[in-house]
Amino acid sequence: MRSFLKIAREYLSPYRGYILLNISFNLLGVIFSLFSLVLIGPFLNVLFGLQKPIDSLLPWSLNKDVLVNNFNYHIGHLIIQHGPQAALFAICGLVIVMFLLKTGNIYFANYFMAPIRNGVVRDIRNRIYRKILELPISYYSQKHKGDIMSRVTQDVQEVEWSIMASLEKLFRDPINMFIFLIGMLLMSPGLTAFVLVLLPISALIIGHIGKNLRKQSAGSQKQMGYLMSILEETLSGLRIIKSFNAENHAEKKFRKENQLFTRIMNQITRRRELASPLSEFLGSLVVVGLIAYGGNLVLIDKGHLNPASFIAYIAIFSQILTPAKSFSTAYYHLNKGLASFDRINEILNIQLKARELPGTQPVSAFQRQIIFNRVSFSYEDQPVLRNISLQLDQGKTIAIIGASGSGKSTFLDLLLRFYDPDEGSITIDGTEIRDLNIKDLRGLFGYVPQESLLFNDDFIHNIAFGDPAPDFDRVVHAARIADALDFIESKEDGFYSIIGDRGAKLSGGQRQRLGIARAVYANRPVLILDEATSALDNESEARVYLALTENLKDKTILFVAHRLSTIIRANEMVLFEEGRLIDHGTHEELLKRSQAYRHLYEKE
Numbered sequence: 001m002r003s004f005l006k007i008a009r010e011y012l013s014p015y016r017g018y019i020l021l022n023i024s025f026n027l028l029g030v031i032f033s034l035f036s037l038v039l040i041g042p043f044l045n046v047l048f049g050l051q052k053p054i055d056s057l058l059p060w061s062l063n064k065d066v067l068v069n070n071f072n073y074h075i076g077h078l079i080i081q082h083g084p085q086a087a088l089f090a091i092c093g094l095v096i097v098m099f100l101l102k103t104g105n106i107y108f109a110n111y112f113m114a115p116i117r118n119g120v121v122r123d124i125r126n127r128i129y130r131k132i133l134e135l136p137i138s139y140y141s142q143k144h145k146g147d148i149m150s151r152v153t154q155d156v157q158e159v160e161w162s163i164m165a166s167l168e169k170l171f172r173d174p175i176n177m178f179i180f181l182i183g184m185l186l187m188s189p190g191l192t193a194f195v196l197v198l199l200p201i202s203a204l205i206i207g208h209i210g211k212n213l214r215k216q217s218a219g220s221q222k223q224m225g226y227l228m229s230i231l232e233e234t235l236s237g238l239r240i241i242k243s244f245n246a247e248n249h250a251e252k253k254f255r256k257e258n259q260l261f262t263r264i265m266n267q268i269t270r271r272r273e274l275a276s277p278l279s280e281f282l283g284s285l286v287v288v289g290l291i292a293y294g295g296n297l298v299l300i301d302k303g304h305l306n307p308a309s310f311i312a313y314i315a316i317f318s319q320i321l322t323p324a325k326s327f328s329t330a331y332y333h334l335n336k337g338l339a340s341f342d343r344i345n346e347i348l349n350i351q352l353k354a355r356e357l358p359g360t361q362p363v364s365a366f367q368r369q370i371i372f373n374r375v376s377f378s379y380e381d382q383p384v385l386r387n388i389s390l391q392l393d394q395g396k397t398i399a400i401i402g403a404s405g406s407g408k409s410t411f412l413d414l415l416l417r418f419y420d421p422d423e424g425s426i427t428i429d430g431t432e433i434r435d436l437n438i439k440d441l442r443g444l445f446g447y448v449p450q451e452s453l454l455f456n457d458d459f460i461h462n463i464a465f466g467d468p469a470p471d472f473d474r475v476v477h478a479a480r481i482a483d484a485l486d487f488i489e490s491k492e493d494g495f496y497s498i499i500g501d502r503g504a505k506l507s508g509g510q511r512q513r514l515g516i517a518r519a520v521y522a523n524r525p526v527l528i529l530d531e532a533t534s535a536l537d538n539e540s541e542a543r544v545y546l547a548l549t550e551n552l553k554d555k556t557i558l559f560v561a562h563r564l565s566t567i568i569r570a571n572e573m574v575l576f577e578e579g580r581l582i583d584h585g586t587h588e589e590l591l592k593r594s595q596a597y598r599h600l601y602e603k604e
Helices: 002-038 040-047 064-082 084-134 137-142 145-187 189-209 213-236 238-243 247-273 275-299 307-348 408-415 438-442 459-463 472-481 485-489 508-522 538-551 587-593 595-603
Strands: 369-379 382-393 397-402 423-428 445-448 526-530 556-560 572-577 580-585
Touching (some): 002 084, 145 189, 145 213, 213 307, 397 595, 580 595
């Protein structure tokens, strides 16, 4: 139950006021329900002419004998003055009032439960989404996207259905059982002791059967995550699947995993559905035992209960069975929901490696140089960068080159603090980047990856991404520099045209140019283009490069590229090979002294 206590501590505490109101109205509802059932005894006494007249009222006090005496006194006088029919109608009217008060209070209890249920689910969604934004890039390279999506959608939904839906029962049903047990104890301590022996035995049986439900539910949610991963891969790779005629292969794989998920869900459903009939059967056994034992006490006149009071006692006990059955069902659902909550917590409890240290410094400008000092980095014990030392001067255009897998992109990822180096340091204008505010640090860079993330929106909001009030003139200027103006204006609605999901209505080169336009619009001191022109032809790439260098002369531009012909006029070329920085200098300098650079240049 530690997971449930964690939910209560972390997520329910902001709703203490609503919880108090819910419990208060539930308590009132149960009390009025108990009073309405207690009236069954006087009702039967009047109906069968068993009501004995009471001679006098006792002084008022919260005592069962005093309350019964005074109530029977008034009923007796009502019978004497107006006849038994009037007394019967009066009791019926009182019962109606009690039921009205009961149902009214239950409604208000549920009314104040709504913001608790929905608010907790909202808070969980907000926290997991925030965590997804905070997690390092390395996490997503290890995990299936479908599994992460399953945790955000399916698991959160399961928490809502199973745990939050059970909260009402968990708050209300113990109160119901406690109040009704007090009423039964006041009516007959002996019979109630008999009940308190039988009910825990039933609860132990139900608890034992539901013991493994949480483990099975965790397995089902894990399998659903795998199914979501297959679906995500299918949607992303539909062109490949169709071009290789692999539809049957993909379907066979999905069917196999879907069948496994179905088998797990059958086991869970069967076990969960056992809760209701089992609790009903065990409750029936307890009722039969109670009737046999209590009826015998009435017959031999040893239980201090007359027949009418015994029937009222049975009616009150029957009201315990409903919350007990509901509570056992909630226990099953709770275990299923806690399995999903455990999966959510796996993400929420991940410790971030690239964390912001307390007391970091703000930074708003890049003025002199970025220095890598003996920087090394390994990914899952696999060395990626080895002992990198380099100075990047402000206002320069720097080309970062090398074969695939040589460490170019990781070099830039360290600069953006997507990762932190294992050894060495990176400084900006003399300050170690781990001592800088991480948002301010990333605010220095306009980043354009090879695959620019575009949104199903118009050109304006894709270029001015993150700006709540886009400046149209700046948008046009950025599009012109990125060589995107012509194809944007050729669309029917120009800059107001919707580009489709992930820019589906655009070519690869057009998507890349939009990504560059977005970075230009952001107007950051340093522009990073990580293979950002790979989908462009040589002529278009040259135009983009020229426009950037001509219009952004005050910016520092870092290019990662395979094609050297476009970037040979960079102020500096930085050459990587197998995670090492093997040389840097101008194009002419490297041609003279670097055999590796000459090989790359001549191969092109």
